[in-house]
Amino acid sequence: MKKLLLIVCLFLAPSIALAAVGCDLNDPDRDIARLFPASSGYKTVYLSIKTSGGEAMLQRVEQRLGDSFHGLYETIEVPYTLYEVHQGKEIIGYVHGVNQKGEYGGIQVFLSLGTDGVIKSFYIQKLTSKAAKELRSKQFGAQFEGLSLKDFQAYPPASGQLPTSGPLATLKNPAPAAGQDFQHVLRAVKKNLILMDEFVFSKKKR
Amino acid sequence: MNIYSVAYKNLLRKKTRSALTAGGIALSAWVLVTLLGFNRGYEQSLNRDIDNMGFQVLLTAKGCPYEAATLMLKGGTGLRYIKEGMVKTVTAYPEVERVTPMLMQGVFDPNKGENGAVAAYLGVDALTFPPMKRYLEFKEGGWFKDNNAREAVLGYEAAELEQREIGDKLLIPGINAEVRVAGVLKRSGTQDDGTIFLPMGTVQTLFSKKGQLTALGIKVKKDTDMDAFENRLYDLPDVQVVSLAQVKTTIMGLLSSAKVIVLALALIAVIIAMAGVINTILMSVLERYGEIGIIKSMGAMPRDVFKMIWTETALLCSVGGLTGILLSLATARLSEAAIRRFLPYTPHGALVVLDGRIAGFAFLMILAAGLLSGLYPAWRASRVRPLEAMRAESD
Amino acid sequence: MTRLISAKGLTKVYRRGNEDVWAVNGVDLEVQAGEMLAITGPSGSGKTTLLNMLGCLDNPTEGRLNVNGKDVFGDQKEMAETALTRIRRQLFGYIFQKFYLVPTLTVLENVQLPLIFYKNRAARKTPESLLSQLGVGHRIDHLPSELSGGEMQRVAIARALINEPKILLADEPTGNLDTRRSGEIKDIMRSLAQGGIAVVMVTHNQEMAHAANRIVEIRDGKIY
Numbered sequence: 001m002k003k004l005l006l007i008v009c010l011f012l013a014p015s016i017a018l019a020a021v022g023c024d025l026n027d028p029d030r031d032i033a034r035l036f037p038a039s040s041g042y043k044t045v046y047l048s049i050k051t052s053g054g055e056a057m058l059q060r061v062e063q064r065l066g067d068s069f070h071g072l073y074e075t076i077e078v079p080y081t082l083y084e085v086h087q088g089k090e091i092i093g094y095v096h097g098v099n100q101k102g103e104y105g106g107i108q109v110f111l112s113l114g115t116d117g118v119i120k121s122f123y124i125q126k127l128t129s130k131a132a133k134e135l136r137s138k139q140f141g142a143q144f145e146g147l148s149l150k151d152f153q154a155y156p157p158a159s160g161q162l163p164t165s166g167p168l169a170t171l172k173n174p175a176p177a178a179g180q181d182f183q184h185v186l187r188a189v190k191k192n193l194i195l196m197d198e199f200v201f202s203k204k205k206r
Numbered sequence: 207m208n209i210y211s212v213a214y215k216n217l218l219r220k221k222t223r224s225a226l227t228a229g230g231i232a233l234s235a236w237v238l239v240t241l242l243g244f245n246r247g248y249e250q251s252l253n254r255d256i257d258n259m260g261f262q263v264l265l266t267a268k269g270c271p272y273e274a275a276t277l278m279l280k281g282g283t284g285l286r287y288i289k290e291g292m293v294k295t296v297t298a299y300p301e302v303e304r305v306t307p308m309l310m311q312g313v314f315d316p317n318k319g320e321n322g323a324v325a326a327y328l329g330v331d332a333l334t335f336p337p338m339k340r341y342l343e344f345k346e347g348g349w350f351k352d353n354n355a356r357e358a359v360l361g362y363e364a365a366e367l368e369q370r371e372i373g374d375k376l377l378i379p380g381i382n383a384e385v386r387v388a389g390v391l392k393r394s395g396t397q398d399d400g401t402i403f404l405p406m407g408t409v410q411t412l413f414s415k416k417g418q419l420t421a422l423g424i425k426v427k428k429d430t431d432m433d434a435f436e437n438r439l440y441d442l443p444d445v446q447v448v449s450l451a452q453v454k455t456t457i458m459g460l461l462s463s464a465k466v467i468v469l470a471l472a473l474i475a476v477i478i479a480m481a482g483v484i485n486t487i488l489m490s491v492l493e494r495y496g497e498i499g500i501i502k503s504m505g506a507m508p509r510d511v512f513k514m515i516w517t518e519t520a521l522l523c524s525v526g527g528l529t530g531i532l533l534s535l536a537t538a539r540l541s542e543a544a545i546r547r548f549l550p551y552t553p554h555g556a557l558v559v560l561d562g563r564i565a566g567f568a569f570l571m572i573l574a575a576g577l578l579s580g581l582y583p584a585w586r587a588s589r590v591r592p593l594e595a596m597r598a599e600s601d
Numbered sequence: 602m603t604r605l606i607s608a609k610g611l612t613k614v615y616r617r618g619n620e621d622v623w624a625v626n627g628v629d630l631e632v633q634a635g636e637m638l639a640i641t642g643p644s645g646s647g648k649t650t651l652l653n654m655l656g657c658l659d660n661p662t663e664g665r666l667n668v669n670g671k672d673v674f675g676d677q678k679e680m681a682e683t684a685l686t687r688i689r690r691q692l693f694g695y696i697f698q699k700f701y702l703v704p705t706l707t708v709l710e711n712v713q714l715p716l717i718f719y720k721n722r723a724a725r726k727t728p729e730s731l732l733s734q735l736g737v738g739h740r741i742d743h744l745p746s747e748l749s750g751g752e753m754q755r756v757a758i759a760r761a762l763i764n765e766p767k768i769l770l771a772d773e774p775t776g777n778l779d780t781r782r783s784g785e786i787k788d789i790m791r792s793l794a795q796g797g798i799a800v801v802m803v804t805h806n807q808e809m810a811h812a813a814n815r816i817v818e819i820r821d822g823k824i825y
Contacts, residue, residue: 505690
């Protein structure tokens with residue numbers, strides 16, 4: 001029995017450490033209730049750029065982002081998980097996460113949004129970074145509350161330079177010496193907002 | 207026209223009843239086939255996982271395996287180690303073809319998820335480990351060549367989670383050490399998909415474990431007497447011998463008990479379905495009493511009537527059985543997903559494996575059970591005397 | 602004429618509680634080939650019981666029966682069902698008041714049904730030709746539920762004749778039919794008898810009875 005347990009640990013150890021691949025909430029029941037205390041439930045919707053608009057949508061997203069999709073893990077097929085938050089039959093908000101390549105590892109950035117597309121809260125589920133503690137702090141996350149896609153339109157992920165005016169000008173990098181992950185997080189937020197606009201808000205307007 | 211078309215049309219008289227009975231048989235067939243498929247799939251996948259470890263015997267430090275579990279789950283300390291000198295000792299045995307040392311270390315990363323999680327790193331020997339794992343293929347890059355290089359090879363899923371490609375930096379949290387990605391593996395369907403491999407010397411240096419190992423993987427030569435070899439290994443001080451063949455046997459032994467329970471459940475499902483068959487066919491006979499009497503008056507022998515009723519049973523069970531088998535084929539992946547959700551430990555690979563043999567066996571079993579169930583109603587029908595039947599109909 | 606049925610002292614006694622009921626009591630009867638015999642009598646007189654014994658559907662309590670030169674019932678023990686079945690299928694055809702057609706089979710299939718169990722190799726007529734001869738050839742693909750009473754009885758007659766029996770037994774063949782259709786069945790029976798088949802029928806229908814060559818009246822189980 002002891003040997004069995006050992007072997008099982010050898011099998012399992014890596015999987016315990018790396019349980020969540022993709023950008024789903026690790027515990028949606030707990031997290032949705034925390035992000036939307038007034039919610040009565042949620043519905044999970046799986047989307048991708050490929051199935052929602054294909055190449056045309058990809059080009060639009062890249063143009064709006066001001067940066068192209070790179071590498072092995074940022075492709076047209078990537079699945080996105082959208083959580084529609086309900087109070088009774090009414091949708092009261094959304095939770096959506098994106099994976100972002102960071103300097104030292106993957107970053108999972110979740111935004112909870114109202115039905116008007118405004119950020120209600122900001123949550124980094126996973127982050128491998130020298131600035132991890134600072135980027136996951138409440139103070140850092142609070143900076144994003146109340147912002148929306150129009151505020152990020154002026155932000156260029158390619159250069160990573162913050163605009164000198166507007167709501168983003170006051171955003172503070174909590175650990176400037178810790179590398180590029182602050183810029184990576186901002187890219188993830190902008191990408192998240194653009195995808196939410198493409199998947200949900202623009203469709204509603206139409 | 208023949209006895210089969212007459213039997214088929216008799217079943218169509220009460221379509222709903224026949225459909226419900228066939229549906230019950232289909233459900234029992236579905237349960238039976240899925241469970242048989244699970245038995246085979248689990249065993250095959252487990253064998254594959256163990257075979258894919260690349261070695262037949264694992265040597266670990268003697269001590270409490272719960273400590274090892276603690277390290278894996280909570281990043282605790284106190285794991286026992288094997289001295290590196292053991293590699294030379296074991297390599298000298300004539301039965302040994304190859305030995306590969308391993309050093310598993312973990313760090314608690316508070317930035318993984320809400321409550322943090324352990325990040326594990328497996329130190330392996332650049333020279334001896336890759337030949338043990340020939341089935342691993344690279345998506346990009348390759349194995350590190352130097353046992354002290356600040357490099358890493360990531361399994362497919364580990365690379366996807368960390369969004370790493372060849373040349374990227376990787377941070378080991380806690381100790382804040384940087385390594386560079388030398389290779390990203392293709393999906394292998396084994397636990398290696400979630401593993402981050404580092405050179406042995408690098409792990410020993412970064413975690414201050416010079417000269418220490420957590421395990422030794424041993425590949426033995428062909429035709430080695432495993433029992434005798436393992437007995438020799440038991441004589442080594444401060445090590446535990448884990449024979450993967452024994453582990454397989456232990457797990458399969460545990461599974462056997464589960465298999466018996468599971469097959470008993472399938473059998474109960476079949477028995478319940480057959481009770482439905484007896485009821486349906488018997489009711490059908492009693493409803494057609496007068497007609498059976500007329501058929502007898504036309505010249506049907508008792509064996510002809512028996513055959514006609516028995517054929518109805520066979521048709522019902524065949525249709526139900528085939529439907530159930532097709533249903534199990536269609537829902538195999540769904541069943542697998544459900545099993546993975548509820549079972550704590552499942553090997554990689556397909557858990558429900560269905561083929562012609564399993565389908566054929568299940569079909570024959572359902573048919574045999576059905577024919578057995580149909581014996582009484584068919585016998586009852588064969589004994590009908592024409593006159594009594596017609597009188598009963600008139601009443 | 603060939604004697605097809607010879608019954609001597611046929612008796613059937615039923616036990617009802619503490620009483621014995623003599624349904625048929627010592628009946629002597631002969632039937633010739635080509636003869637149409639009508640058995641009449643009040644309800645409960647034993648006509649159907651007598652018919653069933655003549656047709657080897659029931660064992661008598663006493664008496665002898667010879668059919669087509671072979672002793673069927675006599676001083677031996679009760680005959681086994683399989684033996685009776687062999688005799689029935691070689692020599693007899695039956696039609697009943699209720700027709701007893703199989704509702705899920707077409708007209709053609711109903712007539713073909715006896716052939717699954719026994720086929721008289723000497724029989725020359727096909728089911729289709731029999732049905733045409735009886736005036737229902739145009740209904741071969743219909744189900745019994747789509748036929749009139751007269752049509753159903755014709756189909757039942759065709760089924761009874763498919764193996765060219767020597768004897769046709771009919772129990773109230775027009776019981777469920779109107780006057781016009783009863784007349785049609787009467788004509789069919791008469792022509793069958795003229796063709797050489799012995800037709801023995803139980804009937805309340807006076808027209809049917811008077812169409813027969815001979816009428817036998819049964820009262821209280823005895824020939825009156």
